[in-house]
Amino acid sequence: MDISTSEETKLRGQLHKSFKAVKNCLSIWKEALAACRQPLDQVENLCEQHQCCSAANIEQSGIIKPFPDIRMRLLYKIDVELEEQLSRINVEMKKLENCCERIGKHCGYSMKSYHENSPYIPLDKVLEQTPTCPAISDMLEWLQQIERLVFQQYHCKKYFLEIFNPNNTEGTENLKDMWSSGDQELINTVEEYLSYTSFFLEEKIT
Template sequence: MSESPAILVLHQALQKSFQAIHQQQGVWQQALTDCKPLLSSLSNLAEQMQACQKVTFAHTPLRDFPDLEEQLKYKQRCAAEGLLEELGGKVADLQKVRDAVSGYVGTVFQLYEQHADVLGFEASVQRTAPHPSLADMLEWLHDIERYYRHEYLESKLLLLQIRYENLPDMQTLPRSWERILEHDSRSMVPDTLLKVSFLGTL
């Protein structure tokens, strides 16, 4: 593979980007992991809230406590708000990772564009058995960025759809979250980073 200054500059930039993404992937994975119990708690709370709505307190021994129903609903609403606030913080963590990765990828692509004329097409697509081409690695970065953008958007939209008026949907949140996590491309980032590590880029 050519050892031109442009090639060396791009390889260094790619190495830094993949190393940074490797660190960000840990933050991303932790945020996803933290969301799961919060969504389960919110689902359980929605079930309790729905059960409470079905009870006519005036027809039970609890009628002697006229403020109980209102107090219970208030406590449940406050608990739900607290869980949603925590979930919002986790989604904000996902957004930070998405933005950071977009920044890394944008920097590398900008650098490539600056050197594209000097490199030429042949140097960009040249690969050997142990080394992928620049085009290969740029495509990997693009795919990683697209994954983070897509997964963040799905996570954000899921939370935006939560409505207290639709408690049955709130109860299905854990299953909806699992569908996001079961996306076909979920292993793409770890697989790519593993592949890069074997090439000595990480």
């Protein structure tokens, strides 16, 4: 085996590991998003209750005179339930964070392997594609695109939770739509790239 073949094998081996990691992370990512749906429904409902309770002119009702602190008690109960649902979402967010970090690391590993080995690999080998194996250049580009989308989606969700306020009507009316914006684009993109690498991932690279 000459040097160029050896270095190409090293690079393809790292790309193989990286796309295997992406495939595993996509499965975890989809499961985490699915697990967020029910608590998000609850959060949306509780926000509506919180806003109604805050806006209600209950002091004018003679019925609640014996309970002057009823609004405070109701809001406290809603806040406790909200915190519980947000905690459930944060458990899933940790899984998304782990996927984000793992994909970022693998993208870095593959780029590092490329820079270390590319001086010994002819350009035509970097650009070469076969019916069962995409070009090295394409796979590197796909990994970078996946990393960008995953980073973007994770940090958008993280920011959403950081600025969350149950009294912000504008931010809670379309809560689920805002939360899931971009999710399907990410999933479709990653699944498309994984389909291109399906035969490559079945290979045993030594």
